[in-house]
Amino acid sequence: MNYFERRNRLVNRLLRYEVGEIANPKVIQALRKVPRHLFVDPSQQLDAYKDYALPIACGQTISQPYIVALMSEWLALETEHRVLEIGTGSGYQTAVLAEIVKTVYTIEFHSHLCQRAQNLLDQLGNENIEFRCGDGYEGWPEEALFDRIIVTCRVETVPPQLEAQVKVGGRLLIPVGPEPSQILYAYKKEKNGLKALEKLQVRFVPLLRP
Numbered sequence: 426m427n428y429f430e431r432r433n434r435l436v437n438r439l440l441r442y443e444v445g446e447i448a449n450p451k452v453i454q455a456l457r458k459v460p461r462h463l464f465v466d467p468s469q470q471l472d473a474y475k476d477y478a479l480p481i482a483c484g485q486t487i488s489q490p491y492i493v494a495l496m497s498e499w500l501a502l503e504t505e506h507r508v509l510e511i512g513t514g515s516g517y518q519t520a521v522l523a524e525i526v527k528t529v530y531t532i533e534f535h536s537h538l539c540q541r542a543q544n545l546l547d548q549l550g551n552e553n554i555e556f557r558c559g560d561g562y563e564g565w566p567e568e569a570l571f572d573r574i575i576v577t578c579r580v581e582t583v584p585p586q587l588e589a590q591v592k593v594g595g596r597l598l599i600p601v602g603p604e605p606s607q608i609l610y611a612y613k614k615e616k617n618g619l620k621a622l623e624k625l626q627v628r629f630v631p632l633l634r635p
């Protein structure tokens with residue numbers, strides 16, 4: 426079976442989850458298109474279309490495909506959106522977002538991962554992604570406000586700067602809580618603060634500080 430067939434088989438499986446359903450056609454189309462096997466370590470390409478997280482460089486992980494799908498679903502993305510992502514990692518979630526929205530701004534703490542993701546996404550022809558290497562805790566004030574913010578590493582509490590950089594009516598997706606497991610929240614930003622729309626128990630790597 427080739428990678429295209431493997432990928433479609435994986436996506437078909439993700440569509441069968443009944444709780445936390447993946448239904449947005451734009452998300453499904455992006456998952457069918459982005460070649461996840463190019464984002465994992467070459468020695469693990471045959472596992473790229475199985476539904477679990479895999480290790481990448483710098484002690485980090487490429488998220489489980491279902492979690493990438495669910496986070497993309499819960500973001501309620503629209504074509505004209507500008508999205509901020511904290512934790513580029515392999516760049517796979519970045520690529521999925523970039524298939525759907527106008528511009529993705531992505532920040533990665535480890536410069537090695539940042540470079541690697543940028544090279545790969547450039548090679549794949551993505552022109553609507555802005556990269557930054559460094560600490561994403563403070564967000565990207567020069568480009569705020571964002572329609573959506575997605576954080577792919579866990580925090581103990583929601584960083585106030587990230588909350589401040591989401592438009593009112595926009596969404597913030599973020600795993601919150603200590604080890605060993607956290608709650609992934611889909612928040613809606615309202616005038617008087619964040620309102621939790623969805624939640625799921627998850628495990629993420631921690632947000633690192635300099």
Ligand code: SAH
Nearest residue numbers: 487488512514515518533534560561632633
């Ligand atoms: N969506 C990515 C997930 C990578 S894991 C993927 O599927 O590949 C989370 C990433 O967050 C790691 O690469 C880690 O280095 C990064 N990270 C941790 N702390 C960070 C911070 N303060 N700012 C930006 N990125 C951070």
